[in-house]
Amino acid sequence: MDRLEHVLLIGPGNVGTRLAAALEAAGVRVERVTRTDGWPRAADPGVASPRLVAVREDDLPDVLDRLAPVARSRLLLVQNGFLEPVLGELGDVSRGLIWFTAKGEFFAELRPSVFSGPLADPLVRALVAGGLAAEVQTDRRAFMREMIIKGAWNGVVGLPLAVHGLALGEYLERCADEARALVDETCAAAGAWYGVEVDPEAAWRRLLETTPPIRWVRASSARALRWRNGAVVAMGRARGVPTPVNERLVEAVAQP
Ligand SMILES: NC(=O)c1ccc[n+]([C@@H]2O[C@H](COP(=O)([O-])OP(=O)(O)OC[C@H]3O[C@@H](n4cnc5c(N)ncnc54)[C@H](OP(=O)(O)O)[C@@H]3O)[C@@H](O)[C@H]2O)c1
CATH class of the missing domain: 1.10.1040.10 (N-(1-d-carboxylethyl)-l-norvaline Dehydrogenase; domain 2)
Known part of the structure; x- marks a missing residue:
């Protein structure tokens, strides 16, 4: 994927809202999916756009179950925690390590957020164009160390x-x-x-x-x-x- 044009944002909370603002500033169309709205399209494998999953860790198992029909390579997860010990092997998903703190009105970038996986490159280019500090890590083991x-x-x-x-x-x-x-x-x-x-x-x-x-x-x-x-x-x-x-x-x- 050369350029990100559209994403489905699942979980427009503190982190999701900040990512969405940067993406929209870069001209990306962001379709918000809440607990109650937007799920038929989010779970439709015919919709090719990336799913940016910004729910809390405890909501992730349910969200991944609902996204089961969608190819893993279209998912981008930004949860903080150690996911594999709980969920097992995640396959071809893209991952993000968020290095900003967002709590309501408070927002501070602590260092560039790091992204890895098939969606990392277009996402990072859009986030940076939209004003967020972000970088790609292509080396899987280096990303694990960062994680x-x-x-x-x-x-x-x-x-x-x-x-x-x-x-x-x-x-x-x-x-x-x-x-x-x-x-x-x-x-x-x-x-x-x-x-x-x-x-x-x-x-x-x-x-x-x-x-x-x-x-x-x-x-x-x-x-x-x-x-x-x-x-x-x-x-x-x-x-x-x-x-x-x-x-x-x-x-x-x-x-x-
Ligand atoms: N906040 C930070 O500074 C920060 C920094 C680094 C990493 N993170 C990580 O980012 C993740 C999200 O954190 P956050 O602070 O953004 O949490 P948050 O503000 O609670 O946002 C999570 C959002 O996901 C929604 N949600 C939950 N289940 C859903 C579902 N099934 N479908 C659609 N939406 C759903 C929640 O809706 P409801 O409001 O209805 O619950 C809420 O809007 C966490 O893993 C956290 O560790 C956060």
Whole structure:
């Protein structure tokens, strides 16, 4: 595909809305698909346009079931978490690692978002033309490394804030050893599971470099755990890599 002309955006929430704004600024027609509207066309294999899937991780299994008639090469997923440990092999989908924070009116680009797969090139060209920082990663293993670095980031910017009741900036100052252990465990467990080596020092530096604009972030509840810290624990168990700090924090929010 040379140029992106039309996409179906499934999940026009915080991330979807920001991606749609950039695509529309670049002249791409964006057809929004909500829980209630637009699904007959989204699930129609006769509609060739890419499906940009921007729902939360917990809604992804249902959305992928509904998209089963559509070729995987037409799907682009932008969820944060570790998807394969929960969903299994994803096939020929394109993936995005979103490096901006969008919460209502708040929007900050932390570094260029990274896209990989058959739709990455036309999507990135349109996003950049529309004013978003984005880049393509064609090397599959390099993308996996980036995904694990982002996974380590998400394992810190979430669950431990909910457990300790701290804002991100306070947490990184007061509990730096715990945050570093979470990053190290994620790199070791996910690296073993995906079969790539990830430098935990690089993941730690990335966390420190990208979080200053969002030091105020808090997490009143721990979300999508089975895709994040819970996935790290599961990947560690599957590969014999200890993840005691992730385990302790996951247990701290477990329902009795
Ligand atoms: N926000 C960020 O800063 C950020 C940054 C990086 C990555 N991400 C990742 O991006 C993903 C989306 O996050 P978000 O913050 O944009 O979440 P969000 O604001 O809750 O948006 C998700 C949207 O998907 C919709 N949705 C759910 N099920 C659907 C279905 N079956 N059909 C159509 N639409 C459906 C939701 O509708 P309802 O409103 O009805 O629930 C909502 O509009 C998450 O995986 C997140 O980890 C987010």
